[in-house]
Amino acid sequence: MISGLLPELEVIRKDFPILERTLAGGLPLVYLDSANTSQKPQVVIDTMVDHLERHNANIARAMHQLGAEATEAFETARDKVAAFIGAPERDEVIFTKNASEGLNLVANTLSFPGEHQLGPGDEVVITEMEHHSNIVPWQLVTQRTGATLRWFGVTDEGRLDLDRIDELINERTKVVSLTWVSNMLGTINPIAEIARKAHAVGAIVVVDASQAAPQLPIDLAAMPVEERPDLLVFTGHKVVGPTGIGVLWGSRAVLDTLPPFLGGGEMIETVRMEGSTFAGIPHKFEAGTPPIAEAVGLGAAVEYLGHIGLDAIHTHERAITGYALQGLATVPGLTVLGPLDPAERGGAISFELDGVHPHDVAQVLDSRGVAVRAGHHCAKPAHARFGVQSSTRMSSYLYTTPDEIDALVEALNYTRSYFKLG
């Protein structure tokens, strides 16, 4: 028996109806693509259906009972998200479409006129292991403003190369934006240490928590201020919530100084033809009708995770990741990209199989019911760093069992024999 697994794993699996379905040929589904998107528990599905069946109305502007109920449901979801990340203030939680929109909101508003506006001579620091969502917006914005984009490299073991940290983070640094957990290498980055350095030079710290929020307990209020990010984003669909909803959390101090991103309904205080004044946070950054049912679903999702407990989920992920790393090590010709110690990594494991292209690996695994991701996982620079163009990635979650890891390892050995490798 592997220690650390969620004690009620079989009960938890029953919460996720999709895990019961079979694939072509009657094969059971072995879903190992949760870093791409997670599956949804019944309670999220039911909550969204109930909202649409019984409480649907636009929010904040409808004067009738349904409007009040919908508004209440939407704002309660904000409270639940705030509790999930330990936000110091619930109004600091802003709903976006996904993590990408959150990062674009931040990068763009930092390029608009205002206290933090980027310009020539300013530096933005990211890392080589970012998802494209935390690279491209900064490229666009630094090109537009004349600021300089710099980045941390990655060591052979898949960790951030911090040797040059004192040179990289300097008095010209205005923004440091990095991922908490890498979606390709699985690496957990020392965000507290980096935030401390960045804050010491007065830079704003942005953390992409898209892969961290699903599996690490986050308590922003409990972090020492010097180590707390100023802005943090994650995406709803990776925390057992629906697609179409994401979260930007920001400290009031920073959010209040950022100009609006999108203009429109609900983000204003008053509008005259000569000009407008804007609502306070969170509404300032939520122009237009938001994804209401999705927000309500996300509220149910983070509440569900909270009931199980993020500490327990993290322990489970570590146990499964450790078991998977052991299993993968038995497959001849397989090389894991990223740290090999489960204590230092999240539940996404990218690997190469000598002699078989990742696309072909994923195809053969799929024929055995094992769903993984193949490609560059929106992290082309991180792949280039390891001299590969693509990789195969398995990623687990709270519903993943050791049996599923066994099925993966078995299917990988089958893949080798299918392509006649020894």
Place this chain on the structure above:
Amino acid sequence: MSAAQDLDALYQEIILDHYKNPHGKGLREPAAAQRSADVHHVNPTCGDEITLRVHVEGEPGSERVADVSYDAVGCSISQASASVLHELLVGKTIDEAMNVHGEFLALMQGKGTVEPDEEVLEDGIAFAGVAKFPARVKCALLSWMAWKDATVQARG
């Protein structure tokens, strides 16, 4: 069909043979009498890449595909299809080659309903099974799209 049979339909022996022993791989310098054009195509979803050079010779109106040389990284399907392309198109007039291109395209976009013509497509008929895997059609077409793009340019 079971998943295993589908898999065998996708990975025909012919495809795996071309993958292991690709025809015409490598970029070559065009000979003195040849015109050439280079293109670089990428499959953005998976990152497969090809740099392909078409070598053309002959009088306008009756030009021939003298050679297709290429450098490519990618999966078995994309590599094998570049190899088959080389085998099928080199030596043909551009008009004949365009015709083969059209047949191959129709096969790949036919969702498994098009019966391939072995007279025209030769080893290319092995790709009939790929057409049933929508995610892989782009792999099979990467080199073919690059070839057409380069040929239009080389013809000028």
